[in-house]
Amino acid sequence: MVADKAGPCPLCGRVVTLTFHHLIPKKLHRRTRFKKTYSKADLNRGVYVCRLCHNGIHDHYDEMTLAKEFPTVDKLQADPQIRRHSQWVAKQKIRA
16 A cells, blocks of 8 residues: 655645555456556556545546546546546645
8 A cells, every 4th residue: 555645736736645546546457458558567656646636536437447548647637527626626725
């Protein structure tokens, strides 16, 4: 398990506690398609994002879609739905 850390969220920009988001969801790491396509290092790559952005990513897309269409931070940041959600998150108060 990857520990949380504090800093600016790459999606919304808020400085808060960040959680680790696997770019290819762990649930799919055992599937043959992903084992053949990606190295172990690639499968374990991820990005630290705030909890609200992390929830938004998983609320908007299922794990297979995330793995196939959003395997990089740049693709997450470029997606209109994720961007719209992140813009909303950026306006939210930070709770202690």
